[in-house]
Amino acid sequence: MQYVADMKAAQTAGAAIDIDRVSHVYAGPEGGVQALSDVSMKVGAGRFIVIVGPSGCGKTSLLMMMAGLRDHTEGRIHVHGAPIPKPDPERVGVIFQEASLFPWLTTFDNIEFPLSLRGMSREERRRRSEPMLSLVGLTGFGERYPHELSGGMKQRVSIARGLVQDPPVLLMDEPFAALDEQTRMTMGHELLRIWSTTNKTVVFITHSLTEAVYLADEVYVMSPRPGRMIDHIMVDLPRPRTYEMMATDTFGRLRDRIWQQIRKSH
Amino acid sequence: MRRPDPKIVRWGILIALLVAGAFAPMRALSPGLFLPRLSKPLPVLWIDLDNYWAALRATLYEVVLAMVIAWGLGIVAGATIGGIAVLRDLLLPVFSSLYAVPIVILYPIFTAWFGIGSQSKVMFAGIYGFFPVMLSTAAGIRTIDPQFLLAARSMGATVTQQITKVIIPASLPTVFGGLRLGGALAIIGVIVAEMLTASAGIGYLVTLNRTILDSPRVFAGILCILVLSVAYDIIARRLERRMVVWQSAGRRQQQASPRPIAQGAPAPAAA
Numbered sequence: 001m002q003y004v005a006d007m008k009a010a011q012t013a014g015a016a017i018d019i020d021r022v023s024h025v026y027a028g029p030e031g032g033v034q035a036l037s038d039v040s041m042k043v044g045a046g047r048f049i050v051i052v053g054p055s056g057c058g059k060t061s062l063l064m065m066m067a068g069l070r071d072h073t074e075g076r077i078h079v080h081g082a083p084i085p086k087p088d089p090e091r092v093g094v095i096f097q098e099a100s101l102f103p104w105l106t107t108f109d110n111i112e113f114p115l116s117l118r119g120m121s122r123e124e125r126r127r128r129s130e131p132m133l134s135l136v137g138l139t140g141f142g143e144r145y146p147h148e149l150s151g152g153m154k155q156r157v158s159i160a161r162g163l164v165q166d167p168p169v170l171l172m173d174e175p176f177a178a179l180d181e182q183t184r185m186t187m188g189h190e191l192l193r194i195w196s197t198t199n200k201t202v203v204f205i206t207h208s209l210t211e212a213v214y215l216a217d218e219v220y221v222m223s224p225r226p227g228r229m230i231d232h233i234m235v236d237l238p239r240p241r242t243y244e245m246m247a248t249d250t251f252g253r254l255r256d257r258i259w260q261q262i263r264k265s266h
Numbered sequence: 267m268r269r270p271d272p273k274i275v276r277w278g279i280l281i282a283l284l285v286a287g288a289f290a291p292m293r294a295l296s297p298g299l300f301l302p303r304l305s306k307p308l309p310v311l312w313i314d315l316d317n318y319w320a321a322l323r324a325t326l327y328e329v330v331l332a333m334v335i336a337w338g339l340g341i342v343a344g345a346t347i348g349g350i351a352v353l354r355d356l357l358l359p360v361f362s363s364l365y366a367v368p369i370v371i372l373y374p375i376f377t378a379w380f381g382i383g384s385q386s387k388v389m390f391a392g393i394y395g396f397f398p399v400m401l402s403t404a405a406g407i408r409t410i411d412p413q414f415l416l417a418a419r420s421m422g423a424t425v426t427q428q429i430t431k432v433i434i435p436a437s438l439p440t441v442f443g444g445l446r447l448g449g450a451l452a453i454i455g456v457i458v459a460e461m462l463t464a465s466a467g468i469g470y471l472v473t474l475n476r477t478i479l480d481s482p483r484v485f486a487g488i489l490c491i492l493v494l495s496v497a498y499d500i501i502a503r504r505l506e507r508r509m510v511v512w513q514s515a516g517r518r519q520q521q522a523s524p525r526p527i528a529q530g531a532p533a534p535a536a537a
Binding site for chain 1: 413
């Protein structure tokens with residue numbers, strides 16, 4: 001009964017992701033290592049959330065837990081009202097760093113990979129992947145192999161692959177970390193454009209403070225291991241975001257506040 | 267300096283060898299016994315065509331069976347050992363060391379077990395070719411980028427789908443290298459075995475004619491083996507290139523800049 005009540009509460013509150021006092025201990029060479037400690041966050045549907053924190057703070061682990069790719073020892077994670085014990089591509093799409101496109105598949109086949117896992121016919125797959133390709137601005141590149149694409153284009157393909165099953169939640173693990181600064185800025189901007197047309201809930205992990213402020217509705221700051229949430233910052237910059245906003249005082253203040261939090265926690 | 271076209275270089279080497287083969291022995295630099303003129307083995311080959319053809323067929327038959335054993339056993343063993351961590355840690359070092367052992371010393375045992383007919387050749391060459399196939403299959407599976415499997419799992423791939431749609435295609439280039447090498451070793455294995463103890467096959471003909479100092483016939487046999495090996499290599503290369511289109515450029519993608527066409531990335535839409 002408690003479970004049903006929780007489900008109701010989560011839905012009425014419009015929480016797409018509800019993380020409640022999650023802790024995680026994994027077996028290290030010298031006994032248990034506390035990776036996450038009492039992490040809670042509620043993510044409203046359609047929000048753009050960014051998590052920042054030092055390396056090894058467990059933010060990727062947390063994201064993997066939201067994707068159903070990793071277990072946690074304590075607490076509860078609900079995605080759209082239900083736990084996620086294993087990956088569910090219709091609820092959650094995951095976008096990794098660039099290495100995860102399959103080099104032996106063309107752009108089309110990469111985007112259609114999750115559909116082919118479900119045995120969907122070729123025509124149906126193509127019917128679904130073509131709009132995705134144009135959404136990410138790669139019309140005409142469907143027959144290319146990953147090695148024929150630039151880093152930014154590969155990440156566009158990844159995004160298309162994450163969106164092709166139309167999951168309400170998109171999890172992104174430092175997706176632009178391997179890109180150069182300029183491409184990274186462009187891709188951030190592109191991501192916001194795609195996000196604004198699809199109404200997805202996004203949880204985005206990054207090391208870049210500028211990227212965090214530029215993209216996010218809300219920024220969560222995590223401490224070094226064991227990872228805890230040490231700050232939750234609302235970014236009230238208007239949308240659509242523009243590059244000019246980066247030069248404003250508000251932008252600078254927000255970025256500075258995140259930086260102070262990360263520095264303090266060391 | 268501009269590098270010459272490798273194709274021209276390759277043909278150049280071939281023609282130079284043919285010319286050398288045809289004319290060098292004429293200069294009385296070497297007696298015909300050591301290196302007969304190229305014009306000698308060819309007519310001999312023609313005269314004894316039935317003989318050589320029968321020998322070549324026997325050899326081919328053994329080679330094909332040996333390859334089937336080497337590839338089949340190698341892939342199964344390699345996949346098992348490469349895929350299961352416990353086996354890998356226990357057995358891979360053992361097999362790697364065994365690979366360095368000149369297995370030809372075991373050939374007498376093979377003849378004791380299987381006789382001097384084609385069976386012993388097939389078994390010996392099969393085992394000989396087994397090692398590179400097994401080791402590269404294990405390596406191919408072991409070195410798969412874990413990100414690929416994580417991504418596939420996040421998209422809902424079952425264990426079977428992870429194997430058929432990720433592990434197999436991802437390890438294909440490495441496995442193919444091993445298959446090519448294993449096949450070549452199977453050819454070598456059969457020929458060597460035939461030269462040691464046999465009653466048929468090209469290797470047997472070479473040894474037979476060597477003992478009676480019939481150089482042209484020895485060289486005719488060598489020519490047959492050359493043709494067989496080169497044909498094998500060409501076919502294997504072709505197949506490999508067709509199967510792994512993405513591999514040639516794909517493995518180097520990290521360092522290399524993308525093709526110029528990639529600059530044509532569509533401009534981002536204005537927000």
